[in-house]
Amino acid sequence: AKSQQRAGHFYFSRSMGVEIRERVRMMHALRTAFGQNQLFVVYQPQIDLATRRPVGAEALLRWQTADGKFISPDRFIPIAEYSGLIIDMGEWVMRTACRELVALRAAGHDNFMMSINVSQVQFRHPYFLEMLRRALADTGAPPEFVELEITESMAMEEPDLLIKMLGQIKQTGVSIAIDDFGTGFSSLSYLQRLQIDRLKIDRAFVTEITGSARGSSIAEMVIQLGRNLGLAVIAEGVEDERQAQILHTLGCPLAQGFLFARPMTADALNGWLSNDALE
Numbered sequence: 001a002k003s004q005q006r007a008g009h010f011y012f013s014r015s016m017g018v019e020i021r022e023r024v025r026m027m028h029a030l031r032t033a034f035g036q037n038q039l040f041v042v043y044q045p046q047i048d049l050a051t052r053r054p055v056g057a058e059a060l061l062r063w064q065t066a067d068g069k070f071i072s073p074d075r076f077i078p079i080a081e082y083s084g085l086i087i088d089m090g091e092w093v094m095r096t097a098c099r100e101l102v103a104l105r106a107a108g109h110d111n112f113m114m115s116i117n118v119s120q121v122q123f124r125h126p127y128f129l130e131m132l133r134r135a136l137a138d139t140g141a142p143p144e145f146v147e148l149e150i151t152e153s154m155a156m157e158e159p160d161l162l163i164k165m166l167g168q169i170k171q172t173g174v175s176i177a178i179d180d181f182g183t184g185f186s187s188l189s190y191l192q193r194l195q196i197d198r199l200k201i202d203r204a205f206v207t208e209i210t211g212s213a214r215g216s217s218i219a220e221m222v223i224q225l226g227r228n229l230g231l232a233v234i235a236e237g238v239e240d241e242r243q244a245q246i247l248h249t250l251g252c253p254l255a256q257g258f259l260f261a262r263p264m265t266a267d268a269l270n271g272w273l274s275n276d277a278l279e
């Protein structure tokens, strides 16, 4: 039994070593890539379901390694958070997206919102508010066209701190969306206490609406909740026309997904918006 235990222990620590080494390797690669400007931001349009016109875009971070491989943000964002690199990286995304918003406005696409993802590590950082204010001031991005996306899981922790932070953020003029909504357990009374503007229905519930008969219940509930609280609602991950139609019928005003457009570079977005305007 003793040797088995030892064998088990050995196996455990060796596999952990591999995992940690892999994480450290990726952390260094990410830091280098960031330093060498190998990260870039793409933008996925957000659509008004009634008119099918673009009303904004979500900024999404991309990492393409020197040998051309794309690494998913689902993999590298946790490493950036773990290493603290997310502070500088998140600031850079914020400034890049704000600059793009200003460029789009100069090209005539005014009335266009820019949504930016904020990590909880960034959000908790004492410099966050100042970082946000400076990004707005330095780029000249109008705050009323900037939205921050925070996840519902983040919204669940330390309610008092969150409520205070959201109040301060709102004073800058930017709006706030709760991302991946429906995956957590926020109560109605709690949501009412938060100064938020939008709920973003998680893709999992959008995928469900064309499935079983009861499939639309969570999406439907979020849309209803939004209406009751006076919040805008946007559905993410809309991939087919049936989903778009059901969401529209349920009263969901906005959507985002491969059906309308994939995330694209700043240049491509500018072209896409200009073509769209000519239709």
Ligand code: C2E
Pocket (backbone or CB within 6 Å): 044, 059, 060, 061, 072, 073, 074, 077, 090, 093, 117, 118, 119, 179, 180, 203, 236, 237, 238, 239, 256, 257, 258, 259, 263
């Ligand atoms: P998210 O914020 O929920 O972003 C939506 C994700 O869904 C994006 O994946 C987007 O490309 C993808 N998506 C959009 N439409 C569709 C669709 O119709 N079908 C499917 N299957 N997927 C769709 P992406 O770009 O790989 O990002 C993954 C996650 O990484 C994001 O999830 C977000 O949590 C995080 N992330 C990305 N960029 C940033 C960033 O700048 N900062 C932070 N903190 N997190 C980021």
Ligand code: CA
Pocket (backbone or CB within 6 Å): 058, 117, 149, 179
């Ligand atoms: Ca998001």
Ligand code: CA
Pocket (backbone or CB within 6 Å): 179, 180, 200, 202, 203, 236
């Ligand atoms: Ca999301």
Ligand code: CA
Pocket (backbone or CB within 6 Å): 180, 202, 203
């Ligand atoms: Ca998601």
